[in-house]
Amino acid sequence: MKELKIQTIKNGTVIDHITAGNAVKVLHILGIPKTSSSTVSVAMNVKSKLGKKDIVKVENRELDPQEVDKIALIAPKATINIIRDFEVAEKHRVKLPKEIVGIVRCSNPTCVSNFNEPVESRFIVIREDPPRIKCYFCEREPEDIAERII
Amino acid sequence: MNFKGRDIISIKDFSKAEINHILECSKKMVPYAKGEKYTNILKGRVLSSLFFEPSTRTRLSFESAMNRLGGRVIGFSDPSGTSQKKGESLADTIRMADSYSDVIVVRHPQEGAARLAAEFADVPVLNAGDGAGRHPTQCLLDLFTILTEKKKIEKNKIVLLGDLKYGRTVHSLAYALSLYGVELTFVSPGSLKMPKEVINECKELGVEPRSTSSLEKAISDADVLYVTRIQKERFPDAEEYNRVVGIYKVDNDLLKHARKDIIVMHPLPRVTEIKPEVDKTPHALYFKQAFNGVPVRMALLSLISGGRL
Incomplete structure (x- = not known):
């Protein structure tokens, strides 16, 4: 049997099939570790049947699937496993809101959302995989979404 | 069809049927816009006219439209006399106008500004141009001009000429014309080509626009030549502007290559792209087009305010 490079967890959430190289950005989108004191393990460039992938394991915390769905922006094929x-007690594939x-x-x-106005950036999802989004305010579609993560 | 309370931010917010309804109402407004008939359907209503960028036609025609409908106008045409100078956000300015008036017209240099304004206002907001973004009322008056001159919008062969990259009117217009299944040809300098996303939108609506740099060829069988100014203020650097300004000129010699009934439109202001000699020809529609801003904006103001003739 192959030895896992990071340990299995007893309870918590495993985010699997993250696009290789994007694990840190996924954590950033989820606000981890700021929003959590749980132990977090990150494995990057893990070999799998479908090529390389990243994996994130958050111990003793069940992430709300709806909250995690937004990572589909940069990891549209990721799966959320509640352990x-x-x-694996629950499993679902991320779905963009x-x-x-x-x-x-x-x-x-020159989009108004980049100026000193009391609004958060807001995008409408046009397509899920690969993700296409459009600014709610100026209607511009960013081509490099991963580079635009705040 | 109920428009009461609706914001007018982007032409894309409206279906073809809704656009047709606005154009029908605009037609009814023409004698009132000309001062041949009088109405007071918006008596007691106040319009806030907030122009953070220069404008001649859009501002004056909106104000004329409100006055012709019996309403009143407050506002500014130069933000230097307002609290924006002190650093006030657009959102706060809009909150004030919202409490002082029944409808807000806003022009602003930042793209998406009108959509933001609509978020902070309870009263309807009309977008009078947001940077290089959208200008839906210009688009509607352009459609109205084609409709009144050509009796229909469908199937016309329409050439869009000039700054197709930064020109806000041509982006909305290309989309709206595609709703009507026209034949579109884009003529521009290489550096000012129509953005891919606009071309894709046309294609999604079943129109395959052609692109060329030869104006003579493009206008040979065209029904409408829509000319735009190369806008110095939208260029990131002066060098790029100097390379392309003056490349295309519409004059009587050029129009000899066109059909006798071609109409020449321009959102104005023009600088050198249409020679004054064209003004006297039956092709010149741009001043009538500018007048059409009044009935179209009267129609919009009455529709969103719930006023009926």
Whole structure:
């Protein structure tokens, strides 16, 4: 049997099939570790059947699937596994919400959302995989979403 | 069809049927816009006219439209006399106008400013141009001009010429014309080509726009030539502007290559792209087009305010 490079967890959440190289950005989107004191393990460039992937394991914390869905922006094929007593109790693939608020900065330098106004950035999801989003305010579509994460 | 309380931010917020309804109402407004008939359907209503960027036609025609409907106008045409100078946000300025008036018209240099304004206002907001972004009322008056001159919008062969990259009117117009299944040809300098996303929108609506740099060829069988100014204020650097300004000129010699009934439109202001000699020809529609801003804006103000003739 192959030895796992990071340990299995007893309870918590495993985010699997993250696009290789994006694990740190996924943590950033989820506000981890700021919002959590749980132990977090990150494995990057893990070999799998479908090529390389990243994996994130958050111990003793079940992430709310709706909260995690927004990572589909940069990891559209990621799966969320809720682990209870070493078993996968729930599993689902991330699904982009209809709107993305406060996560991506508009790529248009003259967009009103990039100025001193009391609004968060806001994007409408046009397509899920690969993700396409459009600024709610100026309608510009950023091409490099991963680079625009706030 | 109920428009009461609606914001007018982007032409894309409206279906073809809704656009047709606005154009029908605009037609009814023409004698009132000309001062041949009088109405007071918006008596007692106040419009806030907030122009953070220079404007001649859009501001004056909005104000004329409100006055012709019996309403009153407050506002400014130069933000240097307002609290924006002290650093006030657009959101706060809008909150004030919202409490002082029944409808807000806003022009602002930042893209998406009108959408933001609509978030902070309870009263309807009309976008009078947001930077290089949208200008829906210009788009509607352009459609109205084509409709009144050509009796229909569908199937016309329309050439869009000039600054197709930064020109806000042509982006909205290309989309709206595609709703009507026209034939579109884009003519521009290489550095000012129509953005891909606009071309894709046209294609999604079933229109395959052609692009060329040869104006003579493009206008040979065109019904409408829509000319735009190369806008110095939208260029990131002066060098790029100097390279392209004056490349295309519309004059009587050029129009000899066109059909006799071609109409020449321009959102104005023009600088050198249309020679004054064209003004006297039956092709010149741009001044009538500018007048059409009044009935179209009267129609919009009455529709969103719930006023009926």
